[in-house]
Amino acid sequence: MNIPIAQSSTDTHVSDIDPSIQCSRCEATCCRLTVYVMADDPTPEYLIDQDEHGMDVMRRLDDGWCAALDRDTMRCTIYALRPQVCRDFDMGGADCRQVRANDRNLAIAVLD
Secondary structure (H helix, E strand, O other): OOOOOOOOHHHHHHHOOOOOOOHHHOOOHHHHOOOEOOOOOOOOHHHEEEOOOOOEEEOEOOOOOEOOEEOOOOEEOOHHHOOHHHHHOOOOOHHHHHHHHHHHHHHHHHHO
């Protein structure tokens, strides 16, 4: 008798990742999103601003990118101290793919 084995949530999560997407080959599109900083996040205070609702968010520079992003390497300068929201944003996951698609669509709209 063959009994199907239920897929765990971890298996489903892993299967949702596109391994062809790598941060090292990306324009750090996620680093332009609003990132909320929680009280227990180890994020350095100098990188935290407050939004119009008084919520703590990652500070952004005038160019719209996260202040913790190294503009030369397009890598996070506080990777070990980044907010939980950033930790949960899976490279190649559904949210990552959606942000990348939105960015591409915006670029195409600007070119049209």
